[in-house]
Amino acid sequence: MSTKPLSTSSSDEGATVERGGSAAQRDRRRRILDATYALAAEGGFDAVQMRAVAEKADVALGTLYRYFPSKIHLLVSALGRQLDEDAPRLQERPVPGDTPADRVLFVLKRMARGMQGDPKLTEALTRAFMFADSTVTTEIDRVGASMTAIVTHAMRGEDSEAPVTEEEVAIARVLGDVWLATLVSWVTGRASAAETAAHMETAVRLVLR
Protein backbone atom coordinates (compact mmCIF):
# COMPACT_ATOMS: atom_id res chain seq x y z
CA MET A 1 0.00 0.00 0.00
CA SER A 2 1.67 3.23 -1.10
CA THR A 3 0.87 6.78 -0.09
CA LYS A 4 -2.53 7.98 -1.16
CA PRO A 5 -1.32 10.55 -3.63
CA LEU A 6 -3.96 13.14 -4.29
CA SER A 7 -7.03 13.98 -2.33
CA THR A 8 -9.95 16.29 -2.84
CA SER A 9 -10.06 19.32 -0.62
CA SER A 10 -13.31 18.65 1.15
CA SER A 11 -14.78 15.17 0.72
CA ASP A 12 -13.37 11.75 0.07
CA GLU A 13 -13.57 11.57 -3.67
CA GLY A 14 -13.02 7.85 -3.99
CA ALA A 15 -10.47 7.41 -6.67
CA THR A 16 -9.77 10.39 -8.83
CA VAL A 17 -8.75 13.99 -8.40
CA GLU A 18 -11.62 16.35 -8.81
CA ARG A 19 -11.03 20.00 -8.12
CA GLY A 20 -8.26 20.07 -5.56
CA GLY A 21 -4.60 20.41 -6.26
CA SER A 22 -2.53 23.14 -7.79
CA ALA A 23 -3.22 24.85 -11.06
CA ALA A 24 -0.62 22.62 -12.68
CA GLN A 25 -2.44 19.57 -11.40
CA ARG A 26 -5.79 20.73 -12.62
CA ASP A 27 -4.22 21.41 -15.95
CA ARG A 28 -2.65 17.95 -16.09
CA ARG A 29 -5.99 16.43 -15.29
CA ARG A 30 -7.61 18.43 -18.04
CA ARG A 31 -4.91 17.47 -20.55
CA ILE A 32 -5.33 13.82 -19.65
CA LEU A 33 -9.08 13.88 -20.10
CA ASP A 34 -8.71 15.82 -23.34
CA ALA A 35 -6.27 13.25 -24.66
CA THR A 36 -8.55 10.43 -23.61
CA TYR A 37 -11.48 12.04 -25.30
CA ALA A 38 -9.58 12.67 -28.50
CA LEU A 39 -8.18 9.16 -28.72
CA ALA A 40 -11.56 7.65 -27.94
CA ALA A 41 -13.29 9.77 -30.56
CA GLU A 42 -10.71 8.74 -33.11
CA GLY A 43 -10.31 5.05 -32.54
CA GLY A 44 -12.66 3.86 -29.82
CA PHE A 45 -11.92 1.79 -26.76
CA ASP A 46 -8.89 0.01 -28.14
CA ALA A 47 -7.26 3.24 -29.23
CA VAL A 48 -7.33 4.59 -25.71
CA GLN A 49 -4.06 3.01 -24.73
CA MET A 50 -2.53 4.18 -21.52
CA ARG A 51 0.87 4.83 -23.09
CA ALA A 52 -0.77 6.79 -25.88
CA VAL A 53 -2.86 8.86 -23.47
CA ALA A 54 0.19 9.61 -21.38
CA GLU A 55 2.19 10.69 -24.39
CA LYS A 56 -0.57 12.81 -25.87
CA ALA A 57 -1.26 14.46 -22.52
CA ASP A 58 2.47 14.97 -22.04
CA VAL A 59 2.68 13.21 -18.71
CA ALA A 60 4.53 10.09 -17.65
CA LEU A 61 2.73 6.80 -17.50
CA GLY A 62 3.13 6.67 -13.75
CA THR A 63 1.55 10.10 -13.44
CA LEU A 64 -1.40 9.03 -15.51
CA TYR A 65 -1.92 6.14 -13.11
CA ARG A 66 -1.60 8.49 -10.19
CA TYR A 67 -4.52 10.51 -11.50
CA PHE A 68 -6.65 7.65 -12.73
CA PRO A 69 -6.07 4.22 -11.25
CA SER A 70 -7.22 2.35 -14.34
CA LYS A 71 -8.24 2.73 -17.92
CA ILE A 72 -11.83 2.24 -16.84
CA HIS A 73 -11.71 5.06 -14.33
CA LEU A 74 -10.17 7.22 -16.98
CA LEU A 75 -12.89 6.60 -19.53
CA VAL A 76 -15.77 6.79 -17.10
CA SER A 77 -14.40 10.07 -15.77
CA ALA A 78 -14.22 11.38 -19.31
CA LEU A 79 -17.85 10.49 -19.81
CA GLY A 80 -18.72 12.11 -16.51
CA ARG A 81 -17.04 15.36 -17.44
CA GLN A 82 -18.82 15.37 -20.75
CA LEU A 83 -22.21 14.86 -19.14
CA ASP A 84 -21.51 17.56 -16.57
CA GLU A 85 -20.80 19.97 -19.39
CA ASP A 86 -23.78 18.96 -21.51
CA ALA A 87 -26.50 18.45 -18.93
CA PRO A 88 -27.07 22.09 -17.95
CA ARG A 89 -27.19 23.23 -21.56
CA LEU A 90 -29.73 20.53 -22.33
CA GLN A 91 -31.99 21.57 -19.49
CA GLU A 92 -32.17 25.32 -19.83
CA ARG A 93 -35.10 25.29 -22.23
CA PRO A 94 -38.29 23.34 -21.55
CA VAL A 95 -38.53 20.17 -23.55
CA PRO A 96 -40.97 20.30 -26.48
CA GLY A 97 -43.77 17.74 -26.65
CA ASP A 98 -47.32 17.44 -25.38
CA THR A 99 -47.10 14.25 -23.35
CA PRO A 100 -44.38 12.94 -21.06
CA ALA A 101 -43.79 10.17 -23.56
CA ASP A 102 -43.23 12.66 -26.36
CA ARG A 103 -40.89 14.74 -24.29
CA VAL A 104 -38.85 11.81 -23.07
CA LEU A 105 -38.58 10.49 -26.58
CA PHE A 106 -37.42 13.88 -27.70
CA VAL A 107 -34.50 14.03 -25.31
CA LEU A 108 -33.58 10.40 -25.78
CA LYS A 109 -33.53 10.79 -29.53
CA ARG A 110 -31.46 13.91 -29.25
CA MET A 111 -28.97 12.02 -27.09
CA ALA A 112 -28.98 9.13 -29.52
CA ARG A 113 -28.23 11.46 -32.41
CA GLY A 114 -25.37 12.92 -30.48
CA MET A 115 -23.89 9.54 -29.73
CA GLN A 116 -24.39 8.16 -33.20
CA GLY A 117 -22.52 11.11 -34.57
CA ASP A 118 -19.51 9.95 -32.58
CA PRO A 119 -19.68 6.18 -32.78
CA LYS A 120 -16.11 5.49 -31.73
CA LEU A 121 -16.39 7.71 -28.72
CA THR A 122 -19.66 6.14 -27.76
CA GLU A 123 -18.20 2.68 -28.12
CA ALA A 124 -15.28 3.53 -25.88
CA LEU A 125 -17.38 5.06 -23.15
CA THR A 126 -20.03 2.35 -23.23
CA ARG A 127 -17.42 -0.39 -23.01
CA ALA A 128 -15.85 1.30 -20.06
CA PHE A 129 -19.19 1.70 -18.37
CA MET A 130 -19.95 -1.97 -18.84
CA PHE A 131 -16.61 -3.11 -17.56
CA ALA A 132 -16.55 -0.97 -14.48
CA ASP A 133 -16.45 -2.66 -11.10
CA SER A 134 -17.25 -1.40 -7.63
CA THR A 135 -14.14 0.77 -7.46
CA VAL A 136 -15.75 3.03 -10.04
CA THR A 137 -19.05 3.35 -8.22
CA THR A 138 -18.55 7.03 -7.49
CA GLU A 139 -18.11 7.99 -11.12
CA ILE A 140 -20.82 5.64 -12.34
CA ASP A 141 -23.34 6.97 -9.89
CA ARG A 142 -22.65 10.46 -11.11
CA VAL A 143 -23.36 9.42 -14.67
CA GLY A 144 -26.50 7.58 -13.62
CA ALA A 145 -27.75 10.59 -11.70
CA SER A 146 -27.26 12.84 -14.71
CA MET A 147 -29.15 10.38 -16.81
CA THR A 148 -32.19 10.11 -14.55
CA ALA A 149 -32.17 13.88 -14.06
CA ILE A 150 -32.41 14.38 -17.79
CA VAL A 151 -35.25 11.91 -18.13
CA THR A 152 -37.29 13.10 -15.15
CA HIS A 153 -36.85 16.68 -16.29
CA ALA A 154 -38.31 15.67 -19.64
CA MET A 155 -41.18 13.73 -18.10
CA ARG A 156 -42.57 16.73 -16.32
CA GLY A 157 -42.84 19.52 -18.85
CA GLU A 158 -43.34 23.14 -17.82
CA ASP A 159 -44.24 22.70 -14.20
CA SER A 160 -40.82 21.87 -12.94
CA GLU A 161 -41.95 22.42 -9.40
CA ALA A 162 -42.75 19.81 -6.81
CA PRO A 163 -40.13 17.23 -5.82
CA VAL A 164 -39.63 14.27 -8.10
CA THR A 165 -41.79 11.31 -7.09
CA GLU A 166 -40.63 7.78 -6.42
CA GLU A 167 -42.64 6.67 -9.40
CA GLU A 168 -40.91 9.11 -11.71
CA VAL A 169 -37.48 8.01 -10.59
CA ALA A 170 -38.41 4.37 -11.04
CA ILE A 171 -39.60 5.04 -14.56
CA ALA A 172 -36.50 7.00 -15.36
CA ARG A 173 -34.30 4.21 -14.09
CA VAL A 174 -36.11 1.62 -16.16
CA LEU A 175 -35.72 3.77 -19.22
CA GLY A 176 -32.10 4.29 -18.37
CA ASP A 177 -31.63 0.54 -18.23
CA VAL A 178 -33.27 0.01 -21.57
CA TRP A 179 -31.20 2.83 -22.97
CA LEU A 180 -28.03 1.21 -21.74
CA ALA A 181 -28.88 -2.24 -23.05
CA THR A 182 -29.87 -0.79 -26.38
CA LEU A 183 -26.72 1.23 -26.50
CA VAL A 184 -24.70 -1.89 -25.91
CA SER A 185 -26.28 -3.75 -28.77
CA TRP A 186 -25.76 -0.77 -31.03
CA VAL A 187 -22.16 -0.30 -29.96
CA THR A 188 -21.35 -3.95 -30.41
CA GLY A 189 -22.80 -3.90 -33.90
CA ARG A 190 -25.72 -6.18 -33.12
CA ALA A 191 -28.42 -3.61 -33.87
CA SER A 192 -28.74 -0.74 -36.31
CA ALA A 193 -29.46 2.83 -35.34
CA ALA A 194 -33.00 2.52 -36.66
CA GLU A 195 -33.60 -0.60 -34.62
CA THR A 196 -32.35 1.02 -31.46
CA ALA A 197 -34.59 4.04 -32.05
CA ALA A 198 -37.62 1.85 -32.61
CA HIS A 199 -36.86 -0.18 -29.54
CA MET A 200 -36.47 2.86 -27.35
CA GLU A 201 -39.74 4.20 -28.66
CA THR A 202 -41.51 0.97 -27.80
CA ALA A 203 -40.09 1.03 -24.31
CA VAL A 204 -41.11 4.60 -23.68
CA ARG A 205 -44.66 3.98 -24.87
CA LEU A 206 -44.86 0.90 -22.67
CA VAL A 207 -43.66 2.60 -19.54
CA LEU A 208 -45.23 6.02 -19.94
CA ARG A 209 -48.93 5.68 -20.47
Place this chain on the structure above:
Amino acid sequence: MSTKPLSTSSSDEGATVERGGSAAQRDRRRRILDATYALAAEGGFDAVQMRAVAEKADVALGTLYRYFPSKIHLLVSALGRQLDEDAPRLQERPVPGDTPADRVLFVLKRMARGMQGDPKLTEALTRAFMFADSTVTTEIDRVGASMTAIVTHAMRGEDSEAPVTEEEVAIARVLGDVWLATLVSWVTGRASAAETAAHMETAVRLVLR
Protein backbone atom coordinates in the same frame (compact mmCIF):
# COMPACT_ATOMS: atom_id res chain seq x y z
CA MET B 1 -6.11 -15.36 -43.26
CA SER B 2 -5.40 -18.97 -42.56
CA THR B 3 -7.44 -21.97 -43.53
CA LYS B 4 -10.89 -22.03 -42.03
CA PRO B 5 -10.29 -24.91 -39.69
CA LEU B 6 -13.58 -26.40 -38.69
CA SER B 7 -16.97 -26.07 -40.27
CA THR B 8 -20.42 -27.23 -39.37
CA SER B 9 -21.85 -29.89 -41.55
CA SER B 10 -24.80 -28.00 -42.92
CA SER B 11 -24.85 -24.27 -42.26
CA ASP B 12 -22.24 -21.61 -41.74
CA GLU B 13 -21.95 -21.51 -38.01
CA GLY B 14 -20.16 -18.21 -37.73
CA ALA B 15 -17.24 -18.78 -35.47
CA THR B 16 -17.37 -21.89 -33.40
CA VAL B 17 -17.79 -25.55 -33.93
CA GLU B 18 -21.23 -26.76 -33.05
CA ARG B 19 -22.05 -30.34 -33.75
CA GLY B 20 -19.90 -31.27 -36.71
CA GLY B 21 -16.55 -32.95 -36.54
CA SER B 22 -15.45 -36.27 -35.26
CA ALA B 23 -16.28 -37.75 -31.91
CA ALA B 24 -12.86 -36.71 -30.71
CA GLN B 25 -13.57 -33.15 -31.72
CA ARG B 26 -16.91 -33.04 -30.04
CA ASP B 27 -15.28 -34.41 -26.96
CA ARG B 28 -12.55 -31.79 -27.05
CA ARG B 29 -15.18 -29.10 -27.38
CA ARG B 30 -17.06 -30.48 -24.43
CA ARG B 31 -13.91 -30.68 -22.32
CA ILE B 32 -13.08 -27.09 -23.18
CA LEU B 33 -16.51 -25.82 -22.21
CA ASP B 34 -16.44 -27.88 -19.03
CA ALA B 35 -13.09 -26.43 -18.08
CA THR B 36 -14.30 -22.93 -18.86
CA TYR B 37 -17.37 -23.44 -16.76
CA ALA B 38 -15.42 -24.83 -13.84
CA LEU B 39 -12.84 -22.06 -13.86
CA ALA B 40 -15.52 -19.41 -14.19
CA ALA B 41 -17.52 -20.85 -11.33
CA GLU B 42 -14.44 -20.92 -9.17
CA GLY B 43 -12.82 -17.58 -9.83
CA GLY B 44 -14.90 -15.52 -12.22
CA PHE B 45 -13.89 -13.75 -15.39
CA ASP B 46 -10.26 -13.23 -14.47
CA ALA B 47 -9.78 -16.86 -13.55
CA VAL B 48 -10.81 -17.99 -17.00
CA GLN B 49 -7.34 -17.69 -18.45
CA MET B 50 -6.76 -19.20 -21.81
CA ARG B 51 -3.66 -21.10 -20.72
CA ALA B 52 -5.49 -22.44 -17.70
CA VAL B 53 -8.49 -23.51 -19.77
CA ALA B 54 -6.23 -25.25 -22.25
CA GLU B 55 -4.39 -27.09 -19.54
CA LYS B 56 -7.52 -28.11 -17.67
CA ALA B 57 -9.20 -29.26 -20.87
CA ASP B 58 -6.04 -31.11 -21.84
CA VAL B 59 -5.61 -29.39 -25.18
CA ALA B 60 -2.90 -27.09 -26.45
CA LEU B 61 -3.41 -23.36 -26.44
CA GLY B 62 -3.45 -23.30 -30.22
CA THR B 63 -6.17 -25.90 -30.26
CA LEU B 64 -8.25 -23.90 -27.85
CA TYR B 65 -8.01 -20.95 -30.19
CA ARG B 66 -8.92 -23.15 -33.10
CA TYR B 67 -12.18 -24.02 -31.40
CA PHE B 68 -12.96 -20.61 -29.92
CA PRO B 69 -11.40 -17.57 -31.54
CA SER B 70 -11.37 -15.53 -28.34
CA LYS B 71 -11.98 -15.65 -24.64
CA ILE B 72 -15.25 -13.86 -25.22
CA HIS B 73 -16.50 -16.45 -27.69
CA LEU B 74 -15.52 -19.11 -25.23
CA LEU B 75 -17.47 -17.63 -22.35
CA VAL B 76 -20.50 -16.69 -24.36
CA SER B 77 -20.60 -20.18 -25.81
CA ALA B 78 -20.45 -21.61 -22.32
CA LEU B 79 -23.40 -19.45 -21.34
CA GLY B 80 -25.26 -20.53 -24.45
CA ARG B 81 -24.76 -24.20 -23.71
CA GLN B 82 -25.95 -23.69 -20.19
CA LEU B 83 -29.12 -21.91 -21.30
CA ASP B 84 -29.81 -24.57 -23.87
CA GLU B 85 -29.65 -27.15 -21.13
CA ASP B 86 -31.72 -25.20 -18.64
CA ALA B 87 -34.41 -23.63 -20.81
CA PRO B 88 -36.38 -26.78 -21.64
CA ARG B 89 -36.42 -27.91 -18.03
CA LEU B 90 -37.69 -24.51 -16.95
CA GLN B 91 -40.55 -24.55 -19.41
CA GLU B 92 -42.01 -27.99 -18.99
CA ARG B 93 -44.39 -27.00 -16.20
CA PRO B 94 -46.74 -24.04 -16.44
CA VAL B 95 -45.55 -21.06 -14.46
CA PRO B 96 -47.42 -20.42 -11.21
CA GLY B 97 -49.06 -17.05 -10.68
CA ASP B 98 -52.38 -15.42 -11.43
CA THR B 99 -51.34 -12.47 -13.54
CA PRO B 100 -48.68 -12.13 -16.22
CA ALA B 101 -46.78 -9.85 -13.88
CA ASP B 102 -46.76 -12.46 -11.14
CA ARG B 103 -45.65 -15.18 -13.49
CA VAL B 104 -42.88 -13.13 -15.05
CA LEU B 105 -41.64 -12.11 -11.65
CA PHE B 106 -41.66 -15.74 -10.63
CA VAL B 107 -39.37 -16.85 -13.43
CA LEU B 108 -37.13 -13.82 -13.17
CA LYS B 109 -36.68 -14.34 -9.46
CA ARG B 110 -35.97 -17.98 -9.98
CA MET B 111 -33.31 -17.05 -12.50
CA ALA B 112 -31.91 -14.45 -10.16
CA ARG B 113 -31.66 -17.00 -7.37
CA GLY B 114 -29.85 -19.34 -9.67
CA MET B 115 -27.35 -16.72 -10.68
CA GLN B 116 -26.81 -15.37 -7.21
CA GLY B 117 -26.00 -18.86 -6.06
CA ASP B 118 -23.09 -18.81 -8.48
CA PRO B 119 -21.83 -15.27 -8.31
CA LYS B 120 -18.43 -15.88 -9.84
CA LEU B 121 -19.88 -17.75 -12.74
CA THR B 122 -22.47 -15.06 -13.29
CA GLU B 123 -19.83 -12.39 -13.19
CA ALA B 124 -17.73 -14.15 -15.77
CA LEU B 125 -20.57 -14.72 -18.18
CA THR B 126 -22.05 -11.27 -17.79
CA ARG B 127 -18.71 -9.63 -18.37
CA ALA B 128 -18.22 -11.65 -21.51
CA PHE B 129 -21.68 -10.77 -22.71
CA MET B 130 -20.98 -7.10 -22.22
CA PHE B 131 -17.66 -7.20 -23.96
CA ALA B 132 -18.80 -9.10 -26.98
CA ASP B 133 -18.59 -7.46 -30.36
CA SER B 134 -20.29 -8.23 -33.65
CA THR B 135 -18.22 -11.37 -34.22
CA VAL B 136 -20.17 -12.98 -31.41
CA THR B 137 -23.58 -12.02 -32.74
CA THR B 138 -24.55 -15.62 -33.43
CA GLU B 139 -23.99 -16.77 -29.89
CA ILE B 140 -25.47 -13.63 -28.34
CA ASP B 141 -28.63 -13.87 -30.39
CA ARG B 142 -29.10 -17.39 -29.20
CA VAL B 143 -28.91 -16.27 -25.61
CA GLY B 144 -31.27 -13.36 -26.25
CA ALA B 145 -33.79 -15.65 -27.90
CA SER B 146 -33.75 -18.03 -24.96
CA MET B 147 -34.32 -15.11 -22.66
CA THR B 148 -37.33 -13.68 -24.49
CA ALA B 149 -38.75 -17.17 -24.88
CA ILE B 150 -38.64 -17.70 -21.15
CA VAL B 151 -40.33 -14.38 -20.45
CA THR B 152 -43.05 -14.66 -23.08
CA HIS B 153 -43.76 -18.19 -21.94
CA ALA B 154 -44.28 -16.84 -18.44
CA MET B 155 -46.45 -13.93 -19.59
CA ARG B 156 -49.06 -16.18 -21.09
CA GLY B 157 -49.94 -18.75 -18.49
CA GLU B 158 -51.85 -21.90 -19.35
CA ASP B 159 -53.10 -21.04 -22.79
CA SER B 160 -49.82 -21.48 -24.56
CA GLU B 161 -51.59 -21.46 -27.88
CA ALA B 162 -51.72 -18.64 -30.40
CA PRO B 163 -48.51 -17.20 -31.80
CA VAL B 164 -46.66 -14.70 -29.69
CA THR B 165 -47.74 -11.15 -30.43
CA GLU B 166 -45.52 -8.24 -31.34
CA GLU B 167 -46.51 -6.57 -28.12
CA GLU B 168 -45.47 -9.53 -26.04
CA VAL B 169 -42.08 -9.71 -27.66
CA ALA B 170 -41.57 -6.00 -27.16
CA ILE B 171 -42.40 -6.29 -23.49
CA ALA B 172 -40.14 -9.28 -23.10
CA ARG B 173 -37.29 -7.44 -24.74
CA VAL B 174 -37.71 -4.43 -22.49
CA LEU B 175 -37.70 -6.67 -19.45
CA GLY B 176 -34.68 -8.46 -20.82
CA ASP B 177 -32.90 -5.13 -21.11
CA VAL B 178 -33.74 -4.14 -17.57
CA TRP B 179 -32.66 -7.56 -16.43
CA LEU B 180 -29.33 -7.18 -18.14
CA ALA B 181 -28.67 -3.70 -16.81
CA THR B 182 -29.62 -4.81 -13.33
CA LEU B 183 -27.45 -7.86 -13.63
CA VAL B 184 -24.52 -5.71 -14.59
CA SER B 185 -24.88 -3.45 -11.58
CA TRP B 186 -25.15 -6.47 -9.34
CA VAL B 187 -22.20 -8.25 -10.91
CA THR B 188 -20.04 -5.17 -10.70
CA GLY B 189 -20.89 -4.75 -7.05
CA ARG B 190 -22.82 -1.54 -7.45
CA ALA B 191 -26.14 -2.95 -6.22
CA SER B 192 -27.14 -5.57 -3.71
CA ALA B 193 -29.25 -8.61 -4.47
CA ALA B 194 -32.18 -7.07 -2.65
CA GLU B 195 -31.92 -3.87 -4.66
CA THR B 196 -31.80 -5.72 -7.93
CA ALA B 197 -34.87 -7.73 -6.94
CA ALA B 198 -36.78 -4.61 -6.00
CA HIS B 199 -35.80 -2.88 -9.19
CA MET B 200 -36.88 -5.80 -11.35
CA GLU B 201 -40.17 -5.90 -9.53
CA THR B 202 -40.76 -2.23 -10.19
CA ALA B 203 -39.97 -2.68 -13.84
CA VAL B 204 -42.29 -5.61 -14.25
CA ARG B 205 -45.17 -3.79 -12.58
CA LEU B 206 -44.57 -0.78 -14.77
CA VAL B 207 -44.52 -2.69 -18.01
CA LEU B 208 -47.13 -5.33 -17.32
CA ARG B 209 -50.37 -3.68 -16.29
Place this chain on the structure above:
DNA sequence: CACGGAACTGGAACGTGTTGCTGATTATGC
Protein backbone atom coordinates in the same frame (compact mmCIF):
# COMPACT_ATOMS: atom_id res chain seq x y z
C1' DC C 1 17.24 30.74 1.22
C1' DA C 2 17.76 25.85 2.38
C1' DC C 3 15.38 21.72 3.53
C1' DG C 4 12.33 17.86 3.11
C1' DG C 5 8.76 15.49 1.25
C1' DA C 6 5.38 14.96 -2.34
C1' DA C 7 4.80 14.73 -7.23
C1' DC C 8 6.70 13.79 -11.69
C1' DT C 9 9.65 11.49 -15.32
C1' DG C 10 11.59 7.79 -17.85
C1' DG C 11 11.80 3.30 -18.35
C1' DA C 12 12.01 -1.59 -17.09
C1' DA C 13 9.30 -5.45 -16.00
C1' DC C 14 5.32 -8.62 -15.30
C1' DG C 15 0.82 -10.97 -16.51
C1' DT C 16 -2.43 -12.37 -19.73
C1' DG C 17 -4.87 -12.43 -24.36
C1' DT C 18 -3.50 -13.42 -28.86
C1' DT C 19 -0.66 -14.91 -32.85
C1' DG C 20 2.75 -17.57 -35.37
C1' DC C 21 5.75 -21.35 -36.11
C1' DT C 22 7.47 -26.29 -36.35
C1' DG C 23 7.26 -30.93 -36.06
C1' DA C 24 4.27 -34.93 -34.50
C1' DT C 25 -0.14 -37.21 -34.88
C1' DT C 26 -4.43 -38.43 -36.80
C1' DA C 27 -7.99 -38.74 -40.24
C1' DT C 28 -9.19 -39.46 -45.14
C1' DG C 29 -9.23 -40.80 -49.98
C1' DC C 30 -7.31 -44.18 -53.04
Place this chain on the structure above:
DNA sequence: GCATAATCAGCAACACGTTCCAGTTCCGTG
Protein backbone atom coordinates in the same frame (compact mmCIF):
# COMPACT_ATOMS: atom_id res chain seq x y z
C1' DG D 1 -1.46 -49.82 -46.59
C1' DC D 2 0.01 -45.50 -48.08
C1' DA D 3 0.16 -40.64 -49.48
C1' DT D 4 -1.54 -36.49 -48.25
C1' DA D 5 -3.92 -33.09 -45.81
C1' DA D 6 -5.94 -31.68 -41.65
C1' DT D 7 -5.31 -31.32 -36.89
C1' DC D 8 -2.81 -30.98 -32.77
C1' DA D 9 0.99 -30.13 -29.06
C1' DG D 10 4.48 -27.32 -27.56
C1' DC D 11 6.57 -23.19 -27.43
C1' DA D 12 8.19 -18.51 -28.46
C1' DA D 13 6.88 -13.96 -29.17
C1' DC D 14 4.07 -9.74 -29.28
C1' DA D 15 0.69 -6.13 -27.36
C1' DC D 16 -1.20 -3.64 -23.86
C1' DG D 17 -2.79 -2.84 -18.94
C1' DT D 18 -0.55 -2.42 -14.81
C1' DT D 19 3.16 -2.14 -11.31
C1' DC D 20 7.48 -0.70 -9.63
C1' DC D 21 11.71 1.80 -9.06
C1' DA D 22 15.53 5.34 -9.22
C1' DG D 23 16.40 9.75 -10.13
C1' DT D 24 14.66 14.60 -10.75
C1' DT D 25 11.71 18.58 -10.11
C1' DC D 26 8.39 21.25 -7.69
C1' DC D 27 6.64 23.55 -3.70
C1' DG D 28 5.38 24.80 0.92
C1' DT D 29 7.69 25.67 5.46
C1' DG D 30 11.02 26.90 8.94
